[in-house]
Amino acid sequence: MSKITKSDLQKIAQNEMLKQTSYKGMIMVCTGTGCVATGGFDIRDIFNETIKKHGIEKDWIAIGTGCNGFCAVGPIAVIQPQGVFYQKIEPSDIEEIVKEHMIGGKVVERLLHKDPVTGAINEKMEEIPFFSKQQLIALRNKGLIDPENIDHYIARGGYTALKSVLELNDPERTIQEVIKSGIRGRGGGGFPAGVKWESGRKAAIARNEEIFIVCNADEGDPGAYMDRSIIETDPHSVIEGMLIGAFATGSKEGYIYLRKEYPLALTRFEVAIKQARDYGLLGDNILGTDFGFDITVHRGAGAFVCGESSALMASMAGLPGEPRAKYIRSVEYGYKDKPTVLNNVETWANIPPIIEKGADWFASIGTGDVKENPWNGSSGTKVFSLVGDIRNTGLVEVPMGITLREIIDEIGGGVPDGRKFKAVQTGGPSGGCIPGSLLDMQVDFDTLTKAGSMMGSGGMIVMNDKTCMVDVARYFIDFLVDESCGKCTPCREGLFAMKGILENICNGKGKEGDIERLEELSATVIDASLCGLGTSAPNPVLSTIQYFKDEYDEHIKDKKCRAGICKDLIVYSINEKCVGCTACAKACPEKCITGEVKGMHYIDKEKCIKCGICVETCKFDAVEVK
Amino acid sequence: MSNKIEITINGNPVSVQKDTYLIKAILDAGLAVPTLCHHKDLTPNGTCRLCMVEIEERGKKKLVTSCNYPVRSSISVETKSEKVVKHRKLLAEMYLGRWPNVKPVQDVARLCGVTDGSRFKSEITDENPESCILCGKCVRACSEFIQEKIIDFAGRGFKRHITMPFGQTDPHCIGCTSCAFVCPTGAIKIVDDLNNPVDPIMIRDHGMKVNAEMATLDKNQCRMREVGTANIVEVMDKYDLLPVMNYQYGSHKDTWKIDSKVLKERYFTQDEPDACWFGCSMACAKAIDNFELKTGPYKGQKVCIDGPEYETAGSASNMGCFDGDFLAEFNFYCDTYGVDTISVGTCMAFVMECYENGIIDKEYTGGLEVPFGATDATLEILHQMARGEGFGVEVGQGIKKLKEKWSKMRPDMADFMHDIGMEAKGLEYSEYVSKESLAQQGGYTMAIKGPQHDEAWLIFMDMVNNQIPSFEDKAEALYYFPLFRTWFGILGLCKIVWNDVVPADNKTKYKPQDAAKIPDHVYNYWKFYEGMTGIAVDEEKMLNMSARVHNLQKVMGLMFGKGGRKEDTPPYRAMGPVTKAEYESRAERYDKQLKEQVGFDPEGKTTEEKMNALRDFRYSQYNKLMDSAYKRRGWDENGIPTKERLKELGIDIPEVVAILDRYLEKKNG
Incomplete structure (x- = not known):
């Protein structure tokens, strides 16, 4: 490949489109990490072998794409451009799909999506409620391109935003455009990205220093995989965003701080960076101009706190990954004490569409009027990873301002297994738990914060009524105690003390005044901690106290756990539904269940370790937890 | 633009330099600030959080740690607001709960109004009165004073602890003892005898001053x-x-x-x-x-x-x-x-x-x-x-x-x-051009063992810092510095930390001639000597100590036939331009000297004529310098130590006097 100029972009796009339209259809097989785990690569390869075997390789091709989003039903293949959605594909299904659909022209109905509630069969992807409510900006190329082929990206309009920014050749105006779009940092902080760029550019000029561009891809929240999926799906959108940011701020050097545990994302980035370099889209004289910029991938080493920008930059510089006070912000003194503009993966991926379609278009999506002041609302969309006790586990991109209910019930399909919704935790481990009564709340930066939670990077964990909220608080505080870097006292000592109190409550040793103590400690941890990890860490505790105080009271006063989770507060017993099948007695690892065949069984409460195996084993709902 | 910013502290107006850390302004205002991690010579890292204060900026109140908050705008500061007092108390309680018997913790807690930390007693409570309290001063001292990372934190959260790499003794540790010095609790101890100095604390006190200067000043000095x-x-x-x-x-x-x-x-x-x-x-x-x-x-x-x-x-x-x-x-x-x-x-x-x-x-x-x-x-x-x-x-x-x-x-x-x-x-000769520095010509050429500068490296103070402008200053420098530097030689001390880093206020605190001596650093050396031997030393004692050795060296030089007036006179290249090209390369300077100092009008003269005039002048200057310097050193006009001087110094022992006699006998005839 040789270096391309601005006019070559269109040629590449046309050639690629010509190639793609020469097929009757393309089988877009999901090869995001979730589907790879269930055989995505094999599915893609078997499709192509089968197509070849039947001699129709001129008409059909299978392509691996990034994450489709509907992870609950993987492996997935979508036939494009028709949009037929096949789910839970086994290798043995492929022969049939190729014969019936590709050759016979008939859709294979048994592999289509069936609505678990209404039972309706949806042939096309857009008909499935999981997809129909979504609006794709960051994930605009999801399932439509091969992330390892730069021509696919260019064919869908990739790098034209960069081209227009270079042609405009007015960095200040580009920054103003980004400010006007109102886009706020998708990593959780919600700081207006354009304002950050402007400060960075000014600092670099004032200090006569070079400036760095950093992409934060150290996604560490449990259950969150928005950034990983964006990278795996469309790495060039992140690179193009960074290029635009670099041109606007005057940077020549960029870094991607990528979470160690994301090997597939690393490969996708490496392939994309190489292809971009080969085309001259990274390096010197980009698109024939005198603008030069290149990107280095730096792999993290697995500390949660390194997602915090100052800790991330310290880690990148070879220092311990600990945050510093940000009275002087990193746009002034960041990586290697030089001006540094850091945005999250999703923020960068949003930049090309903002440039392409304009700030007004972006600002019209979402809440509030951000054109005058980006703090006035939340514009654009947000990607969430919807996990936990939810039917449609997966990745969704929705406009800001959508309600939690729409996300959980309509897109997510509600809580499965006949259980009831109890709470949704947003914003990662230091987010808060929002109860059912607030489900009609708008999802945006400010509303979530007001409710005692936060946007965070977009994790959304749904919990059903079998969840103990005190245990949830204990779990997250435990996680944060482990992940606190220990640099400052309130986070190190305060969280540890909070963990002790929560453990006591869960273990039946809770006492009067514990709730007040937790609140007292929370106040100091929030006000006195050095970085965002500490100042938000008490959120899970405070929000569960706020919305589920009765559960705390029950644990402390009545020594009861209504969800049946806290072992010291529950007793297993067998009720009259028992038919004496002996299954539970056989499964019990402590051999503490006795009873005659076809007779009522009993649990020896002294020996019982409350492991729950009997509950799972019993087919008659006869094991009770109280 | 003025770099002064007006702020208020507890309602009282204070004027501070822009970018001053707030804690300094508060301490300067005479207020106490509880802290366990702040050290005046180390970069603040804001870990203990005890120094927090509440500030109001443009109507917005927020809590900041004063140790690392740079004052950049007019703020009003409350050091004892309700919030501040509440959080400080709880933080002090946390400290006391974890390290109940560590004295600095107890002291700071008392300052915050807390004496009981039992609410925070847990399985990680450490009863040791000399526990590490994770203030990180040692880590910063190692990194900033020595530019090493011999000790650092390991472990996250409450497992955080101080260690050397991989928990092993690091051979790169140079034993500077900075970490032990800054450790507030005694958790770091020196186990080496350090050659059994009489007063190790005195040595460390003054060594630490140099460390602090190295950490803060060297990057902008040498x-x-x-x-x-x-x-x-x-x-x-x-x-x-x-x-x-x-x-x-x-x-x-x-x-x-x-x-x-x-x-x-x-x-x-x-x-x-x-x-x-x-x-x-x-x-x-x-x-x-x-x-x-x-x-x-x-x-x-x-x-x-x-x-x-x-x-x-x-x-x-x-x-x-x-x-x-x-x-x-x-x-x-x-x-x-x-x-x-x-x-x-x-x-x-x-x-x-x-x-x-x-x-x-x-x-x-x-x-x-x-x-x-x-x-x-x-x-x-x-x-x-x-x-x-x-x-x-x-x-x-x-x-x-x-x-x-x-x-x-x-x-x-x-x-x-x-x-x-x-x-x-x-x-x-060693590698400085002494041509335009009379002091350095003397410093080089009158040096006993030959023209190197470990006796008197005066070129910088003469030519760059202009600290010894007059003839008397130069002669005095040729007395003081050879003796001062000989003292380094006697004691086996390094000269570099004497003048290759200089206290920030050296220039303003002393007049130029004294500033050249860097008195604060000379004082450090006296304290090193006193700390090691137990014997106090001042300038007179120091110079006498050296003069005995310096004069003895001179006598030995004479024994080898080196060190008379002729031997102390440099080749002309060290004093002025030998060739036409050399003269012409600096004609402006030389012409000016001829006109102003020699009274020789260069106008219309050939280069050769001007060179000769300059040569005569420079030789005469040098001879004058030699005369003054010899006199100041207690030597005769031929640069030979007088017997009175030897007696005064108590080195008029027969063997030494005999060498001198032999030299004079040979020379005179």
Whole structure:
């Protein structure tokens, strides 16, 4: 490949489109990490072998794409451009799909999506409620391109935003455009990205220093995989965003701080960076101009706190990954004490569409009027990873301002297994738990914060009524105690003390005044901690106290756990539904269940370790937890 | 724009310098600030959070830690707001719960109004009264004072602890004891006897002052930690004092090729503390690893080179060899052969000038062409010198012998060679152009063992800092500094930390003549001496101590026939322009001197006439300087210590007096 100029972009796009339209259809097989785990690569390869075997390789091709989003039903293949959605594909299904659909022209109905509630069969992807409510900006190329082929990206309009920014050749105006779009940092902080760029550019000029561009891809929240999926799906959108940011701020050097545990994302980035370099889209004289910029991938080493920008930059510089006070912000003194503009993966991926379609278009999506002041609302969309006790586990991109209910019930399909919704935790481990009564709340930066939670990077964990909220608080505080870097006292000592109190409550040793103590400690941890990890860490505790105080009271006063989770507060017993099948007695690892065949069984409460195996084993709902 | 910012602290107006850390303003206002991690000489890291205060900026209130909050706008500060008091109390309680018996914790807690931490008693409570409280001062001291990372934190959250890498003793620790010094609890202890000083705390107190200066000032002063003495290359070039082509000139367009920037970027790989002085935080020794040699017996091998330092780089410029690779290789082979880079450099510079003036030729050198800049020939001569072969053997004898031999060979050029042969008492000059510095001419040439500067390196204070402007100042400097520096020699102390880092207020606190002595640092050295021996010392005692040794050295010099007035007089190249080209290169300066100081109007005179007038003037100046300096030292007009002086110093022992008598007898007749 040789270096391309601005006019070559269109040629590449046309050639690629010509190639793609020469097929009757393309089988877009999901090869995001979730589907790879269930055989995505094999599915893609078997499709192509089968197509070849039947001699129709001129008409059909299978392509691996990034994450489709509907992870609950993987492996997935979508036939494009028709949009037929096949789910839970086994290798043995492929022969049939190729014969019936590709050759016979008939859709294979048994592999289509069936609505678990209404039972309706949806042939096309857009008909499935999981997809129909979504609006794709960051994930605009999801399932439509091969992330390892730069021509696919260019064919869908990739790098034209960069081209227009270079042609405009007015960095200040580009920054103003980004400010006007109102886009706020998708990593959780919600700081207006354009304002950050402007400060960075000014600092670099004032200090006569070079400036760095950093992409934060150290996604560490449990259950969150928005950034990983964006990278795996469309790495060039992140690179193009960074290029635009670099041109606007005057940077020549960029870094991607990528979470160690994301090997597939690393490969996708490496392939994309190489292809971009080969085309001259990274390096010197980009698109024939005198603008030069290149990107280095730096792999993290697995500390949660390194997602915090100052800790991330310290880690990148070879220092311990600990945050510093940000009275002087990193746009002034960041990586290697030089001006540094850091945005999250999703923020960068949003930049090309903002440039392409304009700030007004972006600002019209979402809440509030951000054109005058980006703090006035939340514009654009947000990607969430919807996990936990939810039917449609997966990745969704929705406009800001959508309600939690729409996300959980309509897109997510509600809580499965006949259980009831109890709470949704947003914003990662230091987010808060929002109860059912607030489900009609708008999802945006400010509303979530007001409710005692936060946007965070977009994790959304749904919990059903079998969840103990005190245990949830204990779990997250435990996680944060482990992940606190220990640099400052309130986070190190305060969280540890909070963990002790929560453990006591869960273990039946809770006492009067514990709730007040937790609140007292929370106040100091929030006000006195050095970085965002500490100042938000008490959120899970405070929000569960706020919305589920009765559960705390029950644990402390009545020594009861209504969800049946806290072992010291529950007793297993067998009720009259028992038919004496002996299954539970056989499964019990402590051999503490006795009873005659076809007779009522009993649990020896002294020996019982409350492991729950009997509950799972019993087919008659006869094991009770109280 | 004014850099002062008006703020209020608890309602009282205070004016502070922009970017001052808030804690300083609060402490300066006489208020107490509870803190466990702040240290005045270390970069604040805001970990204990106890120093938090509430500030109001543009109507918005927020809590900040005062230790690392830079004042950048007009804020009002509350040090005892309800929130501040509440959080401080709880934080103090947390500390007390974890480390109930550590005294600094108890003290700070009391300041916050807390005496009981039992609410925070847990399985991680540590009853040890000397527990580490994770303040991190030791980590910062190691990193900032010594630029090492011998100790650091490991473990996250409550598992955070101080350790050396991989929990093992780190051989890179230089035993500076900074960490133990800043440790507030005694968790870090010194187990070595440190040579059993009488008062180790006195030594550390003053050593720590140097450490703090190194950490805060060096980066804007001499950058010794970064590049060592190599920083002087570009400074000397800038001030026209770098020896170029046998001291003819003081700067060169190619100096950048061997300056500290090039050395740092392309050569130096080691910048760690050397073991030359136990615990030294300056770490000026630099080294090059994996340098592939191009010549000599180790050709093709990759070697480690100790250096180059300034004088070696100065040798290269003196030979007109502006080539980094040559500099490194020259440095390596001089070290390896055990010859001095300065002597070889200065001697070769003389050889080169003689070669260029036709005194010797290619045939004479055995086929080697040796004009200025002859890098390959210089290395070859160096190898010959070591092998005891060819022309190298002759060069190895030094300038004094070459001058004698070549003067016989070319009597017509004898005077010229005596002018440009940069040696005195048989030793080659070191690498500074003393031409325009009368003080340095004396400092070099009156030095007992020959013209090197470990007695009196006055060029900087004379030419760069202009601290000894008058004739009397220079003569006084020629009394004080040789004695002061001899004292370093007697005690085995390093001179570098005396004047290669200077207290920030040195210039403003003292008048120039005293500032040149860097009195605060001299005081440090006295305290080192006192801490080690238990004997207090002041300037008089110090100078007397040295004078005994210095005069004894002088007598021994005389015993070897070196050190009379003639021996103390430099070749003219060290004093002024020998050639027309030299004069003309600085004509403006010389013409001005003739006009203003000599009363000789240069207008309409030929260069030769002006040169002669200048020469006479400079010799007369030098002779005057010698007279004054001899007198100040208690020597007679021939530079011979008087018997009274010897008696005064208590070294008029018969053997010493006999040497003196023998010398005078021989000299007089």
